[in-house]
Amino acid sequence: xxxVSQHPSWVICKSGTSVKIECRSLDxxxxxxxxxxxxxxxxxxxMATSNEGSxxxxxxxxxxxxxxxxxxxxxLSTLTVTSAHPEDSSFYICSAxxxxxxxxxxxxxxxxxxxx
Amino acid sequence: xxxVTQPDIHITVSEGASLELRCNYSYGATPYLFWYVQxxxxxxxxxxxxxxxDTLVQGIKGFEAEFKRSQSSFNLRKxxxxxxxxxxxxxxxxxxxxxxxxxxxxxxxxxxxxx
Numbered sequence: 001x002x003x004v005s006q007h008p009s010w011v012i013c014k015s016g017t018s019v020k021i022e023c024r025s026l027d028x029x030x031x032x033x034x035x036x037x038x039x040x041x042x043x044x045x046x047m048a049t050s051n052e053g054s055x056x057x058x059x060x061x062x063x064x065x066x067x068x069x070x071x072x073x074x075x076l077s078t079l080t081v082t083s084a085h086p087e088d089s090s091f092y093i094c095s096a097x098x099x100x101x102x103x104x105x106x107x108x109x110x111x112x113x114x115x116x
Numbered sequence: 117x118x119x120v121t122q123p124d125i126h127i128t129v130s131e132g133a134s135l136e137l138r139c140n141y142s143y144g145a146t147p148y149l150f151w152y153v154q155x156x157x158x159x160x161x162x163x164x165x166x167x168x169x170d171t172l173v174q175g176i177k178g179f180e181a182e183f184k185r186s187q188s189s190f191n192l193r194k195x196x197x198x199x200x201x202x203x204x205x206x207x208x209x210x211x212x213x214x215x216x217x218x219x220x221x222x223x224x225x226x227x228x229x230x231x
Contacts, residue, residue: 042224
């Protein structure tokens with residue numbers, strides 16, 4: 001099946017710094033990528049949807065200036081958490097969908113962000 | 117509003133026992149339906165999906181799910197649980213009408229398996 005990778009798998013940073021998380025589709029071209037956030041013992045909440053070459057669409061309540069998303073190519077999307085604070089600590093999961101006719105998304109392994 | 121419910125937050129079963137995890141959805145029309153499993157600290161793994169056709173869907177690891185339109189349900193089952201099945205299980209739906217529609221996830225059911 002299609003493979004999606006995320007890098008890094010975990011990151012610890014100081015409050016006020018920015019952190020970039022990469023999401024790559026390894027064996028297919030992802031026309032659309034999604035970024036989710038998951039708090040401990042909770043479900044996944046969609047943060048934003050990005051289509052290659054266009055601006056991301058953010059869900060209500062997600063600060064676009066804080067969570068910068070770039071989908072510059074068909075195999076790479078990045079999420080940058082700017083001026084991170086402890087409340088941004090979470091598990092971030094990306095998913096990617098190709099151009100096929102079904103709506104299956106392939107999920108990355110997730111990135112654990114801890115902000116001190 | 118579109119929603120997915122998983123009534124059971126936590127289920128404990130003995131190894132070898134049968135399992136059923138419930139999922140109900142509220143949508144205008146039958147959506148695409150999925151079940152995912154997540155081990156601690158890991159990403160999501162697709163167990164099975166329903167698009168159309170046979171309402172009993174077979175998945176990986178011995179799981180199956182049955183779509184019941186009249187009940188708006190897509191319950192996950194396994195006849196004999198293994199200790200390695202302990203994980204978090206998420207039901208998810210996607211609208212058929214719009215390829216741009218994102219997944220809507222249920223709250224999840226945590227499965228514990230007793231030896």
